[in-house]
Amino acid sequence: MRWKSSTEFEKVGRVSALYVYPVKSFGGLCVQNGKCTKLGLEYGGVRDRHWSVALKDGTWLTQRQEPKMALIKTSLHGDTMHLDAPGMETIQLQINPALMKSNISKITIKTDTVQSLDCGDKVAEWLCRYFNRDGLRLHFSEASLEKRDSHNAKKNWQHPAQPGDLTAFSDYCSYMVLSNSSLKALNQKLDKEVPILNFRANIIADNCDAFAEDDWKEIRIGEARLRALDACTRCILTTVDQSKGVKDKNEEPLATLKKFRLKEPYGPKPAFGINFTLDAPGAIQVGDPIYAIRR
Numbered sequence: 564m565r566w567k568s569s570t571e572f573e574k575v576g577r578v579s580a581l582y583v584y585p586v587k588s589f590g591g592l593c594v595q596n597g598k599c600t601k602l603g604l605e606y607g608g609v610r611d612r613h614w615s616v617a618l619k620d621g622t623w624l625t626q627r628q629e630p631k632m633a634l635i636k637t638s639l640h641g642d643t644m645h646l647d648a649p650g651m652e653t654i655q656l657q658i659n660p661a662l663m664k665s666n667i668s669k670i671t672i673k674t675d676t677v678q679s680l681d682c683g684d685k686v687a688e689w690l691c692r693y694f695n696r697d698g699l700r701l702h703f704s705e706a707s708l709e710k711r712d713s714h715n716a717k718k719n720w721q722h723p724a725q726p727g728d729l730t731a732f733s734d735y736c737s738y739m740v741l742s743n744s745s746l747k748a749l750n751q752k753l754d755k756e757v758p759i760l761n762f763r764a765n766i767i768a769d770n771c772d773a774f775a776e777d778d779w780k781e782i783r784i785g786e787a788r789l790r791a792l793d794a795c796t797r798c799i800l801t802t803v804d805q806s807k808g809v810k811d812k813n814e815e816p817l818a819t820l821k822k823f824r825l826k827e828p829y830g831p832k833p834a835f836g837i838n839f840t841l842d843a844p845g846a847i848q849v850g851d852p853i854y855a856i857r858r
Contacts, residue, residue: 572783572854576771579743581606581849584763585644586614586701587732588625588632590805591763592639596848599787601729601841602710603737604765607639608658611765614682615732616690617670619698623732626800629694631808646689654689656682662705670702672732674717678708704731713792713840720828722793728840736792739764740776741836748773749816749835752823757816760805762797764836768853776837779855786845794826794834801835 583606584591594606603611616624616632626632635648643655660666660680668681679702690699704710713724713736730737741764750756759767766784768776782789797820802811820833 570856572781572856574852575775575779575782575855575857576742576768576853578766578784578847578849578851578853579769580759580767581847582760582763582765582767583609583611584765585609585611585637586616586635586646587612587623588616588629588800589614589635589637589646590633591760592637596846598846599738599784599789599841599844601737601844602704602731603733608642609639609644610731611737612730612732613704614656615670615672615679615702615704617700617702619700621669621671621676623670623672624699626803627798630803630810631694633803633805634808635693646686648693651689651693654686656686656701660703660705662707667708668700668702670732672711673734675711675715677704677711679703680705680708702732718793719830724792724840728792730840735795736838736840738766738789738839738841739795739836740766740768740779740782740789740839741795742768742771742773742776744769744771744773745776745835749820752819753816755815757801758805761801761803761816762795762836763800766847771853777834778857779837780858781842781856782839783854784845784847784851786843787841787847788843788845789839790842792838792840794829795836795838796829796832797824797835798832 582591597604597606638645666681670679682701686701710729713728714726824833
């Protein structure tokens with residue numbers, strides 16, 4: 564259903580769940596509340612996708628190449644974050660590591676190369692053992708270092724990101740919103756249902772129609788205001804079973820999404836969920852009503 568364009572906020576749903584993924588492509592945290600900041604959802608002193616694994620040359624590494632990244636679990640313990648993986652000892656990271664000239668590095672996310680903080684040899688050695696690969700490093704987007712600007716993203720279509728729509732290590736921007744109803748509509752077409760975790764969204768909405776989020780131009784949750792930038796176009800990462808760390812041999816649910824969620828101007832990648840940036844910060848929690856201005 565397409566709604567008439569609106570210039571006023573109206574209630575469109577509620578927050579069903581919130582997820583923070585501190586380390587890109589690792590397991591995330593399901594939280595009851597958080598703070599919407601310019602650079603992503605924050606909980607317990609960590610922000611979404613502010614750590615990332617990279618190869619020796621600084622190129623990012625994700626579940627697209629290493630699906631068993633999904634099996635690395637993150638947990639918060641005061642001022643430290645613990646990483647746990649099958650067959651590995653727990654390793655601890657400082658949530659706010661000290662920035663020194665000696666640990667400033669660079670990481671490349673898509674076509675952007677930005678400064679980062681190298682998290683050191685101990686966690687690097689841990690990662691190399693787990694993945695059985697040499698040269699891996701863990702990078703952190705420390706607060707004072709440069710950030711990526713969604714406005715500079717190179718796409719084959721015009722996108723509405725504005726200068727100053729910043730993000731750390733997310734693919735495109737700092738928030739992704741998806742509804743339970745959209746997931747249900749997808750699962751009705753699949754032989755085997757997939758959970759919401761396959762799509763690694765931050766804000767899960769319910770009490771709305773399937774794909775209602777496609778028409779949300781802006782949303783307000785509490786004091787936080789978010790502006791839609793683009794549909795989230797989906798790739799092979801959605802086929803990774805987040806509980807097993809393996810890709811589906813039939814490339815589901817991506818194959819089915821391609822049958823009914825191809826939209827202009829996104830070409831061969833199906834759209835599922837909406838990317839948002841933040842215009843006004845604020846605390847949000849599960850159960851909060853979602854208000855939207857529709858397109």
